[in-house]
Every structure is written in C-alpha cells, then in structure tokens.
Amino acid sequence: MKVLQVSAEIFPLIKTGGLADVAAALPVALNAAGGDTRLLLPGFAPIMADLRASKVLAVLAAPWGERLVVRRGHLASLDLLAYVIDRPELYCRPGTPYEDLQHQPFADNYRRFALLGWVASRLASGLDSDWRPQVVHSHDWHAALASAYVAFLPVQNVHVASVYTVHNLAYDGLFAPRHFFELGLPPGAFSVDGLEFHGQMSFMKAGLYFSDHITTVSPSYALEIQTPEDGYGMDGLLRLRANALTGILNGVDESVWDPARDPAISDPFDAHNTEGKRRCKAWLRQELGLAVQNDAPLFGIVSRITEQKGLHLVLNVLDELLAQGGQLVMMGEGDPEMEAAFRQRALASPQAVSVHIGYNERFAHRIFAATDVTLVPSSFEPCGLTQLYGLKYGSLPLVHHVGGLADTVVDCTLEDLANETANGFVFYRFDAQGLRRAMSRAFALYARKAEWRAVRKRAMSQPLGWDKAAAQYVNLYRKLCPEPFQN
Numbered sequence: 081m082k083v084l085q086v087s088a089e090i091f092p093l094i095k096t097g098g099l100a101d102v103a104a105a106l107p108v109a110l111n112a113a114g115g116d117t118r119l120l121l122p123g124f125a126p127i128m129a130d131l132r133a134s135k136v137l138a139v140l141a142a143p144w145g146e147r148l149v150v151r152r153g154h155l156a157s158l159d160l161l162a163y164v165i166d167r168p169e170l171y172c173r174p175g176t177p178y179e180d181l182q183h184q185p186f187a188d189n190y191r192r193f194a195l196l197g198w199v200a201s202r203l204a205s206g207l208d209s210d211w212r213p214q215v216v217h218s219h220d221w222h223a224a225l226a227s228a229y230v231a232f233l234p235v236q237n238v239h240v241a242s243v244y245t246v247h248n249l250a251y252d253g254l255f256a257p258r259h260f261f262e263l264g265l266p267p268g269a270f271s272v273d274g275l276e277f278h279g280q281m282s283f284m285k286a287g288l289y290f291s292d293h294i295t296t297v298s299p300s301y302a303l304e305i306q307t308p309e310d311g312y313g314m315d316g317l318l319r320l321r322a323n324a325l326t327g328i329l330n331g332v333d334e335s336v337w338d339p340a341r342d343p344a345i346s347d348p349f350d351a352h353n354t355e356g357k358r359r360c361k362a363w364l365r366q367e368l369g370l371a372v373q374n375d376a377p378l379f380g381i382v383s384r385i386t387e388q389k390g391l392h393l394v395l396n397v398l399d400e401l402l403a404q405g406g407q408l409v410m411m412g413e414g415d416p417e418m419e420a421a422f423r424q425r426a427l428a429s430p431q432a433v434s435v436h437i438g439y440n441e442r443f444a445h446r447i448f449a450a451t452d453v454t455l456v457p458s459s460f461e462p463c464g465l466t467q468l469y470g471l472k473y474g475s476l477p478l479v480h481h482v483g484g485l486a487d488t489v490v491d492c493t494l495e496d497l498a499n500e501t502a503n504g505f506v507f508y509r510f511d512a513q514g515l516r517r518a519m520s521r522a523f524a525l526y527a528r529k530a531e532w533r534a535v536r537k538r539a540m541s542q543p544l545g546w547d548k549a550a551a552q553y554v555n556l557y558r559k560l561c562p563e564p565f566q567n
C-alpha cells in the first residue's frame with residue numbers, strides 16, 4: 081500500500097510536541113507491516129540538512145504564483161524516502177516552525193502550510209512518475225488542506241483516498257477569508273459545506289470536511305470531540321461524520337524510548353531488573369542538588385506549559401506534595417507567568433523542587449528514567465505520550481481521566497490492584513482536590529514497597545509499541561482502497 085504521510089513536524093528534526101513523535105514512528109511501523117510509505121515535509125533547515133541523495137523532482141508555481149522546488153531524497157535520520165518542499169524564503173526563518181522570535185504566528189502561515197497540502201495533491205495526481213500514493217494521510221491543521229486539494233482533483237484522476245488525523249483539535253489554523261482566493265481552490269470550497277468557519281477560513285475544518293476518513297489519536301478523544309464542551313465548534317460536523325471517524329491510540333517508538341538501550345540515561349534497566357532505575361534516580365537527585373532521602377518519591381513533569389496541561393493544579397498541591405516528603409523535577413516551557421511560578425517554587429525549596437525552563441530531549445529521557453511518578457494533569461489530552469513514556473520507564477503516570485490518558489492509565493484502586501490491571505493513578509474531577517487525592521494514593525502505594533514494585537513491573541511490561549496502531553491504520557487504508565492499484 082502506497083501511503084504519503086504529510087506532516088509539518090518530524091522527530092528528531094523538527095519537534096514542538098507529540099505530533100513529531102507520531103510523524104516519525106508511524107511511517108516506520110507501516111513499512112515494517114509491509115507498507116510503502118513516503119513523507120512529504122516542508123523544507124525547514126534541519127530537514128534540508130538531513131536529506132541525502134536529493135534530486136529535483138519538479139519546479140512548480142504555487143497557486144499564488146510563487147516558485148518552488150519539490151525534491152525527492154532520503155531522510156538519513158529516519159531511513160525513509162521523503163519529498164521536501166524546497167523554498168527557503170518560506171521555511172528557513174528564525175523562531176519555531178509556526179512563530180517568529182516574538183512568538184507571533186508568521187503572517188503568511190496560510191501560504192506556508194497550504195503549500196504542503198497543495199504539493200500533496202500534486203503527488204496524488206502523478207507528479208512523481210515512479211511513485212503515486214493510494215492514500216494521502218495528513219496530520220493536523222498544517223497539512224489539512226491536502227484533503228481539500230485531493231477532493232478537487234479532476235475526475236479523470238485515479239481516486240486517491242484522503243485520511244486526516246487530528247492530533248489536537250484546539251489548534252485549528254484559522255485565517256482571514258480574503259486569503260482564500262490565493263489558494264487555488266474552487267470558490268464553492270469556501271462555504272459552510274467546506275472550509276468556511278464563522279466567516280473565517282479554517283484549515284482544520286478542511287481536513288474534517290473533505291477527508292474520506294478522519295482519525296484521532298485515542299478512542300476517548302474521538303468521542304469527546306463530538307460534544308459541544310470539547311468540540312471547539314466542530315462537534316456538529318464531527319457528529320455528522322461519526323461513521324468516518326476513528327480513534328487509534330498512539331504507540332511508543334521503542335527505538336527511541338526504551339530504558340534497556342537508551343543512550344541518554346546513565347544506567348539501563350527493564351521490567352525485570354530496576355537496579356538501573358534506582359541509580360538513575362540517585363544520579364539525577366545528586367546532580368540537581370535534591371536532598372537524598374532514600375524513601376522519598378520523586379515526581380516528574382515533562383510538558384509544554386499551556387493551560388491545557390493543568391499545571392496550575394500542581395502548583396496548588398505542591399505544598400502537600402513536599403509536606404509528605406515528595407520531591408519534584410519539572411521541565412517545560414511556554415506560558416511566562418506559569419514558568420515564573422514554577423521557578424519561584426524551586427527557589428523556595430531548592431532541595432525538593434528542581435525546575436528547568438526550556439526544551440531538552442535528552443533531559444526528558446533522564447526525567448522519565450529517574451522519577452517514580454509522571455504527572456499529567458491535563459484538562460484535555462488527545463492521546464498524550466508522556467504518560468506512555470512514564471509507563472515504559474517505570475514512572476507511574478498520575479493523570480486526569482480524559483482522552484488518551486483515560487484510555488491508557490488504570491487507577492490503583494483496591495479492585496484494580498486485586499485484578500492486576502492498575503498501572504498508575506487517576507483523578508476524575510479536574511480540580512486541586514482531585515489531584516491531591518490521587519497524589520495521596522501514590523504516596524500510600526509507594527509506602528507498600530512490594531505492591532509498588534508489582535504495579536511498576538506491570539506498567540513497564542505493557543505492550544506499547546506502534547505495531548498495534550499500524551495494523552489499525554493498514555486496515556483503514558485497505559477499507560478506503562479495496563481495489564488493487566497500478567502506479
């Protein structure tokens with residue numbers, strides 16, 4: 081099955097969140113399952129630098145006239161074939177992939193990312209005479225226009241199926257309607273039955289409306305986004321499309337996240353021998369200047385700092401966490417006020433709280449390896465990867481019961497301890513009291529060493545790899561493309 085994966089981010093080259101991890105792991109898992117998967121990516125500088133043996137496939141004029149080059153090459157860090165849009169004026173800029181150094185979205189983001197979708201549709205209509213996708217699978221609003229462009233390909237084209245995955249409905253790619261006519265879509269596409277959203281142009285809605293199938297990254301989130309509370313105004317459309325909407329839980333890329341062979345951590349360990357984990361914890365506490373109390377549970381956070389992540393609840397319960405003898409190491413960046421509040425707490429209790437504002441992939445691995453509990457108190461969470469990394473590294477996740485967190489973490493209640501399904505701590509009401517009580521359960525279990533070890537071993541032994549998700553995507557692609565396909 082020939083599948084073109086279209087994404088703005090890809091680990092380890094360009095990453096702002098879980099999207100990049102998925103974009104890197106899914107193609108590899110699909111190929112391992114016998115697929116023929118290629119990528120389409122914007123030519124951000126790290127992507128251009130990683131591209132080997134690249135050839136110019138085509139020189140094109142975008143719908144608004146801008147000249148661009150499409151290259152085909154080999155992404156060295158992932159060992160995957162990729163098409164890259166080579167247009168440094170659009171993609172090689174200081175800042176994040178989406179914002180300038182002042183955290184302002186680039187004014188021409190609608191062009192930068194429309195181009196991703198438009199080039200995907202050109203590949204779908206045979207731009208590369210050697211390889212033509214049966215499925216164009218785009219991810220998040222940045223790539224969502226692919227489904228609209230594919231839907232409007234001339235009818236003489238062989239049908240190419242479009243799949244769109246929502247990694248986070250909260251980021252919708254909304255732009256002023258005046259830009260619509262630059263994008264080369266037929267005028268009818270700008271309507272309620274199309275990508276118009278309350279007078280604006282919504283890339284997210286283009287993906288939701290025009291795709292043959294929509295997926296999102298957990299079964300619970302697939303249901304939640306059909307409700308007015310979590311639907312960001314798209315819930316009506318999502319309910320209409322419920323039969324073409326599936327939740328497929330993300331996996332863990334075990335070539336990157338495996339404590340038994342992780343070069344970022346000081347001592348390897350696995351479910352059967354956690355001595356290395358004990359040493360990782362000792363090293364990290366020593367390095368960070370945390371007091372060495374042998375029986376203190378160490379809590380960890382690795383997170384973007386946004387309202388979604390519920391970190392204000394952690395600030396609310398931090399005094400109790402410390403009073404019970406716990407310690408906290410957190411790394412994140414985002415909201416400046418929240419960053420300052422965490423910094424302040426570290427200054428006030430340097431032997432118990434260690435705060436790192438910034439982004440550091442290796443340090444993230446070391447936090448999961450060293451900590452006993454991974455805190456993920458998100459108000460909503462499409463899938464969440466950090467709780468999965470916590471499971472894998474024996475850092476039991478403590479989560480709010482929502483989205484993918486609800487689908488992956490089972491609370492240490494007496495009954496779920498007895499039936500051997502518990503693997504973490506869950507709170508149901510999104511408030512400090514809910515978090516406080518789940519935290520108390522974590523302390524209580526930590527005091528019962530044998531039970532703690534049993535739960536941790538179970539968490540670490542859970543199969544979390546990408547093979548299960550890949551099989552579900554392959555089934556979906558097969559349903560959408562039942563006919564044998566000739567290039």
Ligand code: ADP
Nearest residue numbers: 097098383384412438439440441444464465466
């Ligand atoms: P989201 O995509 O909403 O940010 P996920 O849990 O799906 O949340 O994915 C977050 C990813 O980003 C994980 O791989 C996590 O380890 C990583 N991450 C988040 N913040 C940081 C940070 N400050 N430094 C390093 N990695 C981070």
